[in-house]
Amino acid sequence: MKLVGFALIFVFTFGGLLIAMHFDIPKFMALVMVILGALPGEFVIIFGCAVAAFLVANSGEVIKGTLKYMSALVKPAAYSKDDYIELLSLMFTLFKLARTKGWLALEAHIENPHESTIFSQFPKFQHNHSALVFICDYLRIISLGKDNPHEIEAIMDMEIETIEHHEAHPGHAVQTMADGIPALGIVAAVLGVIKTMASISEPPEVLGHMIGGALVGTFLGVWLSYGMVAPLAGAMSTKAETEVMYYKCMKVSVIAFLNASAPQVAVEFARKFLPHSIQPTFQELEEKLNELPSPG
Numbered sequence: 001m002k003l004v005g006f007a008l009i010f011v012f013t014f015g016g017l018l019i020a021m022h023f024d025i026p027k028f029m030a031l032v033m034v035i036l037g038a039l040p041g042e043f044v045i046i047f048g049c050a051v052a053a054f055l056v057a058n059s060g061e062v063i064k065g066t067l068k069y070m071s072a073l074v075k076p077a078a079y080s081k082d083d084y085i086e087l088l089s090l091m092f093t094l095f096k097l098a099r100t101k102g103w104l105a106l107e108a109h110i111e112n113p114h115e116s117t118i119f120s121q122f123p124k125f126q127h128n129h130s131a132l133v134f135i136c137d138y139l140r141i142i143s144l145g146k147d148n149p150h151e152i153e154a155i156m157d158m159e160i161e162t163i164e165h166h167e168a169h170p171g172h173a174v175q176t177m178a179d180g181i182p183a184l185g186i187v188a189a190v191l192g193v194i195k196t197m198a199s200i201s202e203p204p205e206v207l208g209h210m211i212g213g214a215l216v217g218t219f220l221g222v223w224l225s226y227g228m229v230a231p232l233a234g235a236m237s238t239k240a241e242t243e244v245m246y247y248k249c250m251k252v253s254v255i256a257f258l259n260a261s262a263p264q265v266a267v268e269f270a271r272k273f274l275p276h277s278i279q280p281t282f283q284e285l286e287e288k289l290n291e292l293p294s295p296g
Helices: 002-020 025-057 060-073 081-101 103-111 129-143 149-197 204-258 263-273 282-291
Strands: none
Touching (some): 002 025, 002 060, 060 149, 081 103, 081 129, 081 263, 129 149, 263 282
């Protein structure tokens, strides 16, 4: 859908221009040729400087994160309903084992989760390194006797806030780049005017063509910023929010269980916390939980 949106930006930009020119195809094509003629140089100045400034302003980790979040164009959410069903099923299994055999029964699983018979039932989660470390660390703390729900919740909130800041940084960095692109468009336009003034002795029709080419820089800067880069930044920030939602879901279930909720009630609290777009129904989750083998 997002790629369709980008395609529509082109359609409405040049379709609106054609309408504004009263469907005068020859004049429209002449104007398009002026834009296309100036486009390569103006684009290199504007986008090249924007990318260079982005590289200067951000760390290697943020740059890698930005490349990762480009996937927001084709996958706007980090996790699907099936992913959350798997997560809630895992939490239920862990809680059930802790309730029946005690927290120490989890030790072998959380110390070596990649060889755990419990985690191996949920392969997507098992291969999610960050989430795996997150839940194992807190289960380890709880198994050592630190099971006060208020203290655990406070620590979780601080770590989730750190994760949120980390995941949101790529979107903020791209938005900052988008904010600077219109100014770089002015730079490209000024350079075009300088080039035009150096040819002031040329005939008016030549000067008009050169001035038109220079103004492409202003057009391109604003258009790229608000039509392309800023929407991309928004999509990246939205996906970052869905990434953080996964950790918040784990927190809700853990805190509910520490507050003496039954395993199924604890995961139900977490299910109700989720947005409706990715929230499994009560029946869907119950069917999945009933299929799970008894933890051992």
